[in-house]
Amino acid sequence: MxxxxxxxxxxxxxxxxxxxxxxxxxxxxxxxxxxxxxxxxxxxxxxxxxxxxxxxxxxxxxxxxxxxxxxxxxxANGLARGVRDKLFEERKQDGERIVIVTEGDSWFQYPRFKPAGIPLSKEVKDVIDYLIEDERFAVKSLGGAGDVIRNMFHMSEYLDAIEQYTPKAFVLSGGGNDFFEVFPRMVRKGSIDDIETFLKTTWLTEIEVIRTYYKGILQILTTEFPELDIFVHGYDYIMPRPDGKWIGRPMIETGGLTRDEDRKGLIKFIMDKFNRSIEELSEQYEKVHFINIRGTVPQDPQFWHDEIHPNDYGFRLVADKFIAQLEEVLIRAN
Structure with a gap:
C-alpha cells in the first residue's frame, strides 16, 4: 500500500x-x-x-x-450505485426484461463492500441485489443508505427516472431512518404491563409525519403516472441487540428493558403501527400494492447482520416476498 x-x-x-x-x-x-x-x-x-x-x-x-x-x-460512497447503473444500462436494452425503478434506504442499497479476491463483493446482499439477479427484471436503483422519506419527497429524483425509462413498476422503501434516527430520544421508563408507556408520545407524531410524506409521494405518482404499479412496504421486526447503538442499548439504558423478550415486544408494537399506517394509506390507491414482510426474518441473530439489517439469507427471504408480489401483479396478471 x-x-x-x-x-x-x-x-x-x-x-x-x-x-x-x-x-x-x-x-x-x-x-x-x-x-x-x-x-x-x-x-x-x-x-x-x-x-x-x-x-x-x-x-x-x-x-x-x-x-x-x-x-x-x-x-467511494457512489461506487455501488455506479455498478448498478452499468448493469441497468445493459439490461434495459433487452425487450423481454421488465423495467423497474426503485428508491429507498439501506434495505435497498446496503453500501458497504468487502474484498473477495479480485472482484468487489457487497458485505450484505440487500433486497435490490436479489431483484437485480432475477433475469426477468431490469432495475434502475436510486436508493442510498441513510436516505429519509422527506428527502425522497423533496428531491423527487424518481420522477425524472420514471419519465425517462417508463417502467412497469416503482418500488419504494423509506421511513425507517426517519424514525429510528430519533428513536433513542423517544424511549423512557415504562411499565411492562403497557408496552407503549416505554415510548414518549412523540413517537406517534413521527409515524404520522412519515405517513404524510408517503401520501405526498403517492399522490404525485398516481396523478402523474396513473398506469404505473407502485409497491411499498413496512419493515420486518428488527433485531434489538443488547449492544445495538441505535435500538438495543437505548431500550436497556434509558427504558430499563433488560429482557430480550420485552425489547422484541416493543419492536413488534412499533413495527405493527408503522406497517398499518402505510398499509392503510396504500389501500386508498388502486395501483399501490403493500408488501407485508412482518414475520419474514426470524428475530434470531443467525438471520441478522446487525440490529437493523438482515444478513444475506435474511434479505433473501425478504426479497422473495417482493419478487412474489411483482410476479403476481406484473407477470401473472398479464
Missing part, C-alpha cells in the same frame, strides 16, 4: 474494477453514521497529495488536502 498517494493514483485504483476492492480496504474505513446509514471515509493515517514529493523534505506536497479527501469520499 502506497502512502502518501497522489489523487490521480487513488482515483485510478477506485475506477479500476480489478483494484477497487483492495483500494477501499486499504485507504478507506466504513463508519456507521446512523441506524440505516454509513459512509466510507479516508483513514486518518492516509495522506493524499497533488503530486509525488520530490524528496522527503517536500512536506508541503505530502500534506492532506481536505478538498481532495471530500472528492474521493464522494467517489
Amino acid at each position: 502506497k502512502n502518501p498517494i497522489t489523487i490521480d493514483e487513488l482515483q485510478r485504483l477506485l475506477e479500476d474494477e480489478a483494484t477497487r476492492a483492495e483500494a477501499l480496504a486499504d485507504y478507506f474505513e466504513y463508519l456507521p453514521t446512523g441506524p440505516f446509514t454509513g459512509e466510507y471515509r479516508l483513514r486518518n493515517e492516509i495522506k493524499v497529495v497533488k503530486h509525488e514529493p520530490v524528496d522527503a523534505e517536500s512536506s508541503s506536497e505530502a500534506e492532506s488536502l481536505i478538498n481532495i479527501r471530500d472528492f474521493l469520499i464522494t467517489k
Whole structure:
C-alpha cells in the first residue's frame, strides 16, 4: 500500500474494477453514521497529495488536502450505485426484461463492500441485489443508505427516472431512518404491563409525519403516472441487540428493558403501527400494492447482520416476498 498517494493514483485504483476492492480496504474505513446509514471515509493515517514529493523534505506536497479527501469520499460512497447503473444500462436494452425503478434506504442499497479476491463483493446482499439477479427484471436503483422519506419527497429524483425509462413498476422503501434516527430520544421508563408507556408520545407524531410524506409521494405518482404499479412496504421486526447503538442499548439504558423478550415486544408494537399506517394509506390507491414482510426474518441473530439489517439469507427471504408480489401483479396478471 502506497502512502502518501497522489489523487490521480487513488482515483485510478477506485475506477479500476480489478483494484477497487483492495483500494477501499486499504485507504478507506466504513463508519456507521446512523441506524440505516454509513459512509466510507479516508483513514486518518492516509495522506493524499497533488503530486509525488520530490524528496522527503517536500512536506508541503505530502500534506492532506481536505478538498481532495471530500472528492474521493464522494467517489467511494457512489461506487455501488455506479455498478448498478452499468448493469441497468445493459439490461434495459433487452425487450423481454421488465423495467423497474426503485428508491429507498439501506434495505435497498446496503453500501458497504468487502474484498473477495479480485472482484468487489457487497458485505450484505440487500433486497435490490436479489431483484437485480432475477433475469426477468431490469432495475434502475436510486436508493442510498441513510436516505429519509422527506428527502425522497423533496428531491423527487424518481420522477425524472420514471419519465425517462417508463417502467412497469416503482418500488419504494423509506421511513425507517426517519424514525429510528430519533428513536433513542423517544424511549423512557415504562411499565411492562403497557408496552407503549416505554415510548414518549412523540413517537406517534413521527409515524404520522412519515405517513404524510408517503401520501405526498403517492399522490404525485398516481396523478402523474396513473398506469404505473407502485409497491411499498413496512419493515420486518428488527433485531434489538443488547449492544445495538441505535435500538438495543437505548431500550436497556434509558427504558430499563433488560429482557430480550420485552425489547422484541416493543419492536413488534412499533413495527405493527408503522406497517398499518402505510398499509392503510396504500389501500386508498388502486395501483399501490403493500408488501407485508412482518414475520419474514426470524428475530434470531443467525438471520441478522446487525440490529437493523438482515444478513444475506435474511434479505433473501425478504426479497422473495417482493419478487412474489411483482410476479403476481406484473407477470401473472398479464
